[in-house]
Amino acid sequence: MAPRESFDRELERLRDAVLALGSRVESALVESVESLKDRDIDAARDIIAQDRLINEDRFEIEANALALIATQQPMARDLRTIAAVLDIASELERIGDYAKGIARINLMIGEQSLIKPLNHLPTMAGKASDMLHESLEAFVRGDKTLARAVPRADDEVDALYNQVYRELLGLIMADASRIDQANYLLWAAHNLERAADRVTNICERVIFTVTGEMVEMDMEEAGVESIG
Numbered sequence: 001m002a003p004r005e006s007f008d009r010e011l012e013r014l015r016d017a018v019l020a021l022g023s024r025v026e027s028a029l030v031e032s033v034e035s036l037k038d039r040d041i042d043a044a045r046d047i048i049a050q051d052r053l054i055n056e057d058r059f060e061i062e063a064n065a066l067a068l069i070a071t072q073q074p075m076a077r078d079l080r081t082i083a084a085v086l087d088i089a090s091e092l093e094r095i096g097d098y099a100k101g102i103a104r105i106n107l108m109i110g111e112q113s114l115i116k117p118l119n120h121l122p123t124m125a126g127k128a129s130d131m132l133h134e135s136l137e138a139f140v141r142g143d144k145t146l147a148r149a150v151p152r153a154d155d156e157v158d159a160l161y162n163q164v165y166r167e168l169l170g171l172i173m174a175d176a177s178r179i180d181q182a183n184y185l186l187w188a189a190h191n192l193e194r195a196a197d198r199v200t201n202i203c204e205r206v207i208f209t210v211t212g213e214m215v216e217m218d219m220e221e222a223g224v225e226s227i228g
Contacts, residue, residue, distance in 0.1 A: 007068070007072045007074070007078070010064075010068050010072070011068070011078065011081060011082070013064070014061065014064060014065055014068070014082070014085050015085070015139075015140055017057070017060070017061050017064070018061060018085055018088055018089060018092070018136065018139070019136055019140065020057070021054065021057045021058065021061065021089060021092050022088075022092055022132060022133070022136045024050075024053065024054055024057065024096075025054060025092045025093075025095050025096045025099070025132065026129045026132055026133060028047055028050060028051070028054065028096055028099035028100070029095060029096075029098065029099045029102075029125055029128060029129050029132075029192075029195060030122075030125050030126065030129050031043065031047055031099075032044070032047050032099040032100070032102035032103045032106070032125075033102060033118070033121050033122050033124075033125040033188070033192070034122065034125075035047065035103060035106055036102060036103075036105065036106045036109075036118065036121070036188060037114075037118040037121070037122060039106075039109075039111075039113075039114070040106075041106065041107060041110075043103075044103040044104070044106035044107055045103070045107070047099060047100060047102075047103040048100050048103045048104065048107075051096055051097070051099070051100040054092070054093060054096035055093060055096075057089075058089045058090065058092065058093040061085060061086075061089040062086055062089060065082050065085045065086050065089075066086075068082060069082055076212075077209075080208060080209045080212065081209050083205075083209075084139065084205045084206065084208070084209040087201075087202075087205045088136075088139060088202050088205060091198045091199075091201050091202050091205075094198055095132065095195045095198050095199075098191035098192070098194055098195045098198075099191075099195075101187070101188075101191050102188045102191050102192075105184045105185075105187055105188050108184055109181055109184055112181060114181070114185075115171055115178045115181050115182065115185075116167065116168070116171060116185075118185075120160045120163055120164050120167075120189070121164065121185075121188060121189060121192065123160060124157055124160045124161065124164075124189065124192040124193070124196075125192055127153055127156055127157050127160075127196070128157060128192055128195045128196045128199065130153070131150050131151075131153050131154070131157075131196055131199040132195075132199050132202075134146060134149075134150045135147065135150050135199050135202040135203050135206065136202070138150065138203065138206045139202070139205075139206045139209070142206075142209070142210050143206075143210075144206065144207050144210040144211060147203040147204075147206035147207050147210075148203070148207065148217075150199065150200075150203050151199070151200040151203050151217045153196070154196045154197065154199070154200055157192065157193055157196040158193060158196075160189075161189050161190070161192070161193040164185070164186065164189040165186060165189070168182040168185060168186055169182075200217050203217065204216065204217055
């Protein structure tokens with residue numbers, strides 16, 4: 001097998017591993033909120049246990065990516081792709097931590113009934129999961145247009161977070177005994193908001209891989225194209 005053909009095959013394996021990790025993280029994020037909504041303690045424990053597999057997958061991806069750099073001497077575009085793999089795997093592991101955090105919140109609430117129906121958190125989880133899926137699709141396809149479009153949905157996630165905050169604050173003001181659970185639910189919402197932010201980081205890395213430019217998405221929206 002020619003060296004370039006061998007390199008391309010290993011690079012494709014890295015991409016596939018990132019997609020597999022992303023799929024695991026997507027599921028964990030959505031299921032953590034579903035378990036909270038359904039008061040499913042066993043499901044929450046399963047999500048916490050599964051986080052170990054997410055961590056192991058991340059470390060395996062990193063090891064394989066570094067081995068590819070050490071043995072193949074990749075060119076500039078290839079090196080950017082491998083660097084993106086390392087960064088994206090790290091971001092995915094952090095999003096997995098957010099899912100684990102929501103599962104732990106479920107355990108902390110325990111057998112209590114929820115102080116409000118979780119209408120917005122599942123929507124936030126769904127939007128963050130969709131953003132994650134599209135960001136990884138942009139990475140695999142090398143699609144900078146899609147990578148620029150995905151973070152726009154982050155505004156919707158932020159708006160939902162603000163709505164959750166206002167509703168929980170109103171519940172606390174009406175009855176101070178609700179403060180503990182309200183804080184737990186706000187932490188869960190914050191984790192989802194941060195997950196969407198991590199997806200924006202992935203999109204910035206995709207744009208760098210394709211163009212060689214480091215773009216700050218918030219700055220870009222304000223009219224600043226790139227940062228050195």
